[in-house]
Amino acid sequence: MQPPPPAWIDWFSNHPPFFFVFFVIMWVSILYLLAIVSGWNALSKRFRLQGRFYGESWPFRSARMGFYVHFGNCLSVGADESGLCLAVFPIFRPGLPPLFIPWSEIAVISGETGLIFKKRELRLGRHESIPLRISTSLFQSLRQSTGEA
Numbered sequence: 001m002q003p004p005p006p007a008w009i010d011w012f013s014n015h016p017p018f019f020f021v022f023f024v025i026m027w028v029s030i031l032y033l034l035a036i037v038s039g040w041n042a043l044s045k046r047f048r049l050q051g052r053f054y055g056e057s058w059p060f061r062s063a064r065m066g067f068y069v070h071f072g073n074c075l076s077v078g079a080d081e082s083g084l085c086l087a088v089f090p091i092f093r094p095g096l097p098p099l100f101i102p103w104s105e106i107a108v109i110s111g112e113t114g115l116i117f118k119k120r121e122l123r124l125g126r127h128e129s130i131p132l133r134i135s136t137s138l139f140q141s142l143r144q145s146t147g148e149a
Helices: 007-014 016-038 040-047 136-146
Strands: 056-065 069-079 083-088 099-102 106-113 119-124 130-135
Touching: 007 016, 016 040, 016 069, 040 099, 040 130, 056 136, 069 136, 119 136, 130 136
Parallel strands: none
Antiparallel strands: 056 069, 056 130, 069 083, 083 099, 106 119, 119 130
């Protein structure tokens, strides 16, 4: 015979609207926390995308941002001659607005990292210096689409 579930689980199962509200609050709170830890929040203060991005983009990409946050297959990366666009899928958007960072605010760190999956590192924002690690293949695609920029 199994013990009964904890009282809070039993309460939520009898009150589904409250569980939905609790879930949404937790979801949004976690996304805001990720925005702060990754550095996205700091970048959004200066580089929030205004309007639409019309350059070439690559959806369903992965990247590591900051020191702890991995955006796994939920990142859309875009580039044109004037800058780099980063956006997460709409369901992850609270706290993570689309960014557009001019190339003049991006530094490329020389060399590759990683033993099996090679990565390149970019530093976003001159003052913020937020590390963004992307695959070498995505890095090459960005270089090809931006030309001399």
